[in-house]
Amino acid sequence: MIQDPPGQARGIERLYLDFDSFFASAEQHFNSDLRGRPVGVVPLDALHTGCIAISREAKARGVKFNMPIVKAREIIPDMIFVVARHDVYVRLHKRILDVIETVVPVAHVRSIDEVVCTLLAAEGARGEDLALQLKAALAAAFSDVLTCSIGMAPTELLAKIAAEQHKPNGFKLIRANDLPQALATVDLGDLPGISKGMQARLEAAGVRDFTGLWALAPKQARAIWGSVEGERFWNGLHGYHAERPATKKSMFGHSRILPQDWRNPQKVSICARLLTQSAGRRVRRANVRATKLTLGFKAVKPRGGPSPRADEGAWTWEGSFAPARDDHTFLGALGTGLAEAERRLAFTPKSVSVMIHGLIDEAEIVTDLFSMSPSDNGGSSETADRAKWEKVSDLMDGLRAKLGPQALSMGPQAEVPGGYVGAKIAFGRIPDEEDFSGPPVADAATHFATF
16 A cells, blocks of 8 residues: 655656567568568468557558458558567567666566666766667667667656657657646547546546646545556656556466367367466466466357357356366366356357466465375375376476477377467566477568468
8 A cells, every 4th residue: 555655756767668569570670571561460370360560561551450461451452461479579578688788777577578777867867868879789789670669757657658659769758847748738548557448437537638637636546546556657647656566476377369260169178278288387387376277268259240248258167176286187177167168158269268366375375184084195195196296297397398398298289270379478478488389489480371
């Protein structure tokens, strides 16, 4: 809970660096034939999918994020589509951090393409010169197509707003005495942290522009947000450092949109098993145990017809078990959920998700004495069985790390089209190297879509 506002910034103390169209720019960086051309990055080699990244050339001609390929081709008939290569982007991200560190230390990594740097007074005073030095270092290490936009300001929130005001390849510095005039024309919906739902709340409270937002008191912001996040936003906007509290992981989950030929019970089951095993490996790496598994499906929207109702468009099942960290337990729970889905699911699934949650640190586990029966090994047979399967899971993790992800699996080997099951880059999450299956993809080996 926030008591007094944290320390007020005394000058330009934060730098926010945000790469432009990162996945698409990365593909243009690795393949010079793509430079200057409209490029879309897609999750899999299938016609009925959408763009998860688009190059600046495609944006300039009207293609939008997540636009279906068919629609993008109507706008740009000769647009090039490249299948995403998440492990390549993660390796590039790590090299980028090393280059940034040669100029200024990285304080926080906010996503695969966004970092925050804390500036000393002398660094903040350099302003645009420091930004140009960063851009030059990145261009020299990589190429001039891998551009970024940089914002500098008293706080992280203001620096992020500044970076987003001048994209692509821009720079903006906001000083405390520039406010609120410097942002008076910014639309509320363009501010980070203000979603459509939050904008509706603000409008209901009579806040319709930046000037009105600026005029709020901290407690008013808290009331509108409905949480302490409103005060944190107010602090960041008004020049007070509002550091994010450390978050504790509450779940490990993965989801996957299914290709057309994978929307049948057998292949849905295969995909769900792969997602479960990937999440299970993350549970073990975090040194925690889980007590719940949730299986979920979303429906296919009928072509030319209305979207399914809420009760028709999604289905979830949750199972509980004793604190566990082994794939045998997780897959057993999944099997129960899949059997229930087979009996009750009334639609064709478009996507499947698996979430392993109810996490407990090893140190927090208290054995349920009533579930134990004496045995030669000093514990219950159930406990001994679980320990055996934990050893199996640990052994498999070790062999996969040593011999490669395809060395062995619990159940039949399979690969969902598009790959990267459980290892896709998501907002705020950068996969570990251990998350990727298959041999590393060569940086230069661009995978063009075939449609």
